[in-house]
Amino acid sequence: MRVAVTGANGFVGQALTERLEANHVDTIGLVRPGRHNGVATLRQTDYRDKNQLRAHLSGCHTVIHLIGKAHSKSANAWQDYCAVNVDLTLEIATAALMAGARRFIYLSSIKALGENTPKGRPFDYATTPHPQDNYGKSKLAAEHELQQFFKDTAVELIIVRPPLIWGKNPKGNLASLLKWAKRGIPLPLAGIQNQRHWVSIDLLCEFLTYLAISRENLAELPPLLIADPAPLSTSDAIQKMARANNVPLKMFSLSMRAWKILQHIPLARNSARKLSGNLEVDATQTNELTGWQPAPAQQEQVPLRKEHTPPC
Structure with a gap:
């Protein structure tokens, strides 16, 4: 089974390609020209070149899309967020479909639901999305666009909404x-x-790896929540x-x-x-929905690891 990872030189991308390869998964890391990873088999890619992107994704069972824009100080911030988080996401989804991928995993954000929660009332699978900033709104918009795009296809769309990811050198x-x-x-x-949920990079990558290579039918899942056990x-x-x-x-x-x-x-x-403020996440239903069980070592808080360059 071949898995492609966009933004393979980023914080999540590098850790994820390491884990995939450690599990003997045929992994293709996509990065912009001139970028490096050092682990996965890299393919330097112009993401806007549809033919090149489709060729790189050919033969991949799963595409994990990590690229996202999280910050903008531009006067046209909304357009900046949408250009990457919505438009580019749809271009990569189109290339994945045309290349014959069977599963598309989109790394969204808990911000698609909102910024804060009342103490003791976490975000869960019944929460109605109410994003507060342009980043969260663009992530939710991308989710909706992907759901419509893959609606009548054979591709399994999986959306994952993590809170802030633990790591050294944060942003x-x-x-x-x-x-x-x-x-x-x-x-x-x-x-x-206050009470805030986080997710360790190791737990997140373990979960993404499971989703990428699982033999289970993961179609028609709601956006999935993932967080460390304790806030x-x-x-x-x-x-x-x-x-x-x-x-x-x-x-x-x-x-x-x-x-x-x-x-x-x-x-x-x-x-x-x-x-x-508080931002609590009740992700207990995730195991039931996906069949995933975290490794025993992941049940406790894991060490933080070094963050690398932004995903490209």
């Missing part, structure tokens, strides 16, 4: 926090008692990140009143909500 808010910590700047995160507070998470990156960490406490005030200040609103 976004966590990356900024670690930069400040490296400079010796105390962070106002001590004492935050962590932001303060616990940043401490683990700091230890994994060998960064000395100083923290102090802000009152919850101060955090609530920050959540109403336009420039600080989004960051404050993410750092102090």
Whole structure:
């Protein structure tokens, strides 16, 4: 069985190709020209070249699509997100269908459901999507487009919605926090008692590998949730990140009143909500839906691993 992975040089892509090859899966890693991975058999690919892309996907049973745009500061941010997360995704889906793939796995995001949850009321399979930012909205739009595109085909579409993925050298808010910590700047995160679910890179890649090579019929599944068994507070998470990156960490406490005030200040609103808010995920139904059982070692929190270059 041959499996193709787009964005094979990225954080998830590199870890996933390592796991696939360790399981003796014939793996093709797709990357933009000039990019490297060092593990999978790489095919440098112009993703916009339909003929080249189709040729690279020829003979693949499964295509795992990891490429996504998570950040944009452009005045045309919505168009930027859609160009990658929706339009490019559909082009790759078209090439996969034309190449004869039987399964298409799309790495979406928990942000397709929303940004925060009331404490003790996690996102689950009954949650109605209500994304809050352009990234989440574009991921949900891509899900809908893929569902329509593959609706009357023989291709099994599988959508996976992970929360933030554990790893060294993170992006976004966590990356900024670690930069400040490296400079010796105390962070106002001590004492935050929120509940947020994360997913380790190892658990996610184990799950994606199972989906890629499973002999089960995985057609007509709802978008799948995946998360580590237990949530962590932001303060616990940043401490683990700091230890994994060998960064000395100083923290102090802000009152919850101060955090609530920050959540109403336009420039600080989004960051404050993410750092102090809850985002719980109930993924317990996933095993029943897919037949997957995580390896015993994955039942506990796994070590963080190094993040590499963005997927291309």
